[in-house]
Amino acid sequence: MENTRVLEIDSVSKYFGSLKALDNVSLAIGSGEVFGLLGPNGSGKSTLMKMILGLIKPDAGTIKVDGIDVRNNSLQVRRIVGYVPETPRVYEFLTAIEYLDFIADIHQMDAQAKKERIGEFLRAFELEGRENEMLSGYSQGMKQKAVITAALIHKPKLLVMDEPLNGLDPRSARIVKDLIHQLSKEGVSTIFSTHVLEIAEAVCDRMAIMSGGTVLAEGTASDLRSQAGMPGSTLEELFLKLTGTGDVKNIVEALLK
Numbered sequence: 001m002e003n004t005r006v007l008e009i010d011s012v013s014k015y016f017g018s019l020k021a022l023d024n025v026s027l028a029i030g031s032g033e034v035f036g037l038l039g040p041n042g043s044g045k046s047t048l049m050k051m052i053l054g055l056i057k058p059d060a061g062t063i064k065v066d067g068i069d070v071r072n073n074s075l076q077v078r079r080i081v082g083y084v085p086e087t088p089r090v091y092e093f094l095t096a097i098e099y100l101d102f103i104a105d106i107h108q109m110d111a112q113a114k115k116e117r118i119g120e121f122l123r124a125f126e127l128e129g130r131e132n133e134m135l136s137g138y139s140q141g142m143k144q145k146a147v148i149t150a151a152l153i154h155k156p157k158l159l160v161m162d163e164p165l166n167g168l169d170p171r172s173a174r175i176v177k178d179l180i181h182q183l184s185k186e187g188v189s190t191i192f193s194t195h196v197l198e199i200a201e202a203v204c205d206r207m208a209i210m211s212g213g214t215v216l217a218e219g220t221a222s223d224l225r226s227q228a229g230m231p232g233s234t235l236e237e238l239f240l241k242l243t244g245t246g247d248v249k250n251i252v253e254a255l256l257k
């Protein structure tokens, strides 16, 4: 890993009532690194990502972004982080350009930089010519592209995306994957969650497999295979074994009987 640590998650735990959503999670991400969070529903991925932004506070442990402790400096952290939530809420009654202008203004971008940056993304996401339409008329995929643009408008150092490829058609998903790769070359780090293991394998430098609020394994895809003693396996086989859902084949067979 690169020596500059953009994200350091150290021994983080979180309870919701008596439910332990995160149990002593530690992870570190270097500059330009692309990191995937994999895990079944309820494994704590979204909770962890919200904590990076300071939207949820850990009960124990610390999170630092670019050396800044999120606990008491969440506004400072949000200036250098871009966030795409799991179920983004957009202002339906704004046009795409009004929405993006508004987000850029929150970040106090100057008019010229704002115009250029928004233009670049509209082109890249093939939304050019549609920017004066209301977001209420946008498809889910188009909204997702607008939300990803909003997350990147202020040139964050760290991009946090919760299931970013949800609702995207294969072409749009490809554009987002290429974008993550391009950002990485420019030194921007990305942490994102996904259910789609091929995507994780194609895009991530390293990944963590989570279950029940803990990190079961972490590393490159090949690290994970050797840790699990499954050298020739697919990421899917590995995932199913580690998360204890390896009996799905039997379940499916039983269902089909």
Ligand SMILES: Nc1ncnc2c1ncn2[C@@H]1O[C@H](COP(=O)(O)OP(=O)(O)O)[C@@H](O)[C@H]1O
Residues within 6 Å of the ligand: 016, 019, 021, 039, 040, 041, 042, 043, 044, 045, 046, 047, 048
């Ligand atoms: N605000 C909340 N209040 C109570 N329980 C929550 C809350 N947010 C998440 N949880 C619970 O914490 C666990 C982890 O959830 P989450 O982080 O959303 O997992 P994932 O994103 O991996 O599906 C789940 O059991 C979920 O029901």
Ligand SMILES: [Mg+2]
Residues within 6 Å of the ligand: 045, 046, 047, 086, 162
């Ligand atoms: Mg989630």
